[in-house]
Amino acid sequence: MALANKKGATAKLRSAAFKRVRADHSAELAGDYVEMIADLIDERGEARCTDLAMRLGVANATVVKTLKRLTDQGLVTQEPYRAIFLTGDGWKMAEDGKRKHMVVENFLLALGVSADTARIDSEGIEHHVSADTLKAMARFLSRNPIN
Amino acid sequence: MALANKKGATAKLRSAAFKRVRADHSAELAGDYVEMIADLIDERGEARCTDLAMRLGVANATVVKTLKRLTDQGLVTQEPYRAIFLTGDGWKMAEDGKRKHMVVENFLLALGVSADTARIDSEGIEHHVSADTLKAMARFLSRNPIN
DNA sequence: TACAAAGTTTAGCATAGGCTAACTTATATG
DNA sequence: CATATAAGTTAGCCTATGCTAAACTTTGTA
Numbered sequence: 001m002a003l004a005n006k007k008g009a010t011a012k013l014r015s016a017a018f019k020r021v022r023a024d025h026s027a028e029l030a031g032d033y034v035e036m037i038a039d040l041i042d043e044r045g046e047a048r049c050t051d052l053a054m055r056l057g058v059a060n061a062t063v064v065k066t067l068k069r070l071t072d073q074g075l076v077t078q079e080p081y082r083a084i085f086l087t088g089d090g091w092k093m094a095e096d097g098k099r100k101h102m103v104v105e106n107f108l109l110a111l112g113v114s115a116d117t118a119r120i121d122s123e124g125i126e127h128h129v130s131a132d133t134l135k136a137m138a139r140f141l142s143r144n145p146i147n
Numbered sequence: 148m149a150l151a152n153k154k155g156a157t158a159k160l161r162s163a164a165f166k167r168v169r170a171d172h173s174a175e176l177a178g179d180y181v182e183m184i185a186d187l188i189d190e191r192g193e194a195r196c197t198d199l200a201m202r203l204g205v206a207n208a209t210v211v212k213t214l215k216r217l218t219d220q221g222l223v224t225q226e227p228y229r230a231i232f233l234t235g236d237g238w239k240m241a242e243d244g245k246r247k248h249m250v251v252e253n254f255l256l257a258l259g260v261s262a263d264t265a266r267i268d269s270e271g272i273e274h275h276v277s278a279d280t281l282k283a284m285a286r287f288l289s290r291n292p293i294n
Numbered sequence: 295t296a297c298a299a300a301g302t303t304t305a306g307c308a309t310a311g312g313c314t315a316a317c318t319t320a321t322a323t324g
Numbered sequence: 325c326a327t328a329t330a331a332g333t334t335a336g337c338c339t340a341t342g343c344t345a346a347a348c349t350t351t352g353t354a
Contacts, residue, residue, distance in 0.1 A: 021270055058312070124274070133260050
């Protein structure tokens with residue numbers, strides 16, 4: 001009995017990490033979209049379907065479908081055949097994501113990897129970095145500035 | 148024309164990171180499964196469906212379905228109602244994964260995050276760390292040993 | 295040995311995230 | 325101003341990854 005409980009508890013602890021990873025994954029796409037929409041609006045005043053598709057490397061139709069989900073989630077607004085906008089929540093998520101992304105990418109640079117690697121790896125890593133780890137990265141960064 | 152080309156090239160570069168992330172994700176599950184199967188075999192001589200399900204935090208049927216894919220991919224062997232084994236490729240993948248996991252987790256510890264955070268975050272991060280970044284982490288680790 | 299419990303598998307469903315092809319709308323230009 | 329081209333949308337398909345419920349094997353034990 002004691003053993004069974006201990007086994008159960010251990011498995012539960014262990015499985016928590018995997019559950020977190022799966023949760024991260026579903027949040028990830030939304031984060032990437034809103035960040036990119038924010039970038040496009042900053043750069044050129046508006047975000048269009050085609051630009052998103054190109055930058056994400058997916059088909060147009062995929063973007064349309066995903067945007068529908070994001071609209072349902074209250075992150076994005078749009079009208080047919082028109083540009084895409086962010087809601088308040090969307091902007092917040094975009095900004096949080098961008099800040100996080102910046103820390104992770106700069107951290108990798110400070111660690112000594114190439115700019116290309118930092119750009120690519122940070123894209124995958126950022127969504128799995130907890131607040132604690134982000135703080136540790138920022139601390140490292142402040143002690144080991146890039147050049 | 149020159150501008151159009153430049154735009155296309157930039158988008159292509161940018162989209163590469165996202166393509167990598169998507170590719171990482173499909174490889175990720177396989178990695179987690181084989182690592183865990185290897186652990187179970189090491190710990191208790193055999194890996195069973197139920198243990199995998201508990202540790203991964205998913206339903207039994209999900210494990211069965213995934214194992215079918217892994218068998219098709221030549222990573223795992225099994226017979227109905229019997230324990231699960233790894234092929235040569237499976238073992239190799241498990242060992243590579245474990246080594247990588249170890250570096251990432253220890254790296255996070257060396258960076259100063261808690262053991263719990265290191266365990267959880269490393270699970271998500273490891274699959275997005277390129278060879279270059281892994282090397283940089285190992286280098287940091289050798290200069291900043293844990294305790 | 296027979297049967298109950300534990301473990302495994304199958305069937306059927308849902309959602310997310312991809313794709314292509316066909317269609318509709320907006321826009322720029324001759 | 326008419327129309328060709330670019331952009332956006334819809335429909336329909338696929339795979340991966342989850343789930344529950346029901347059926348089937350294995351195994352330990354009365």
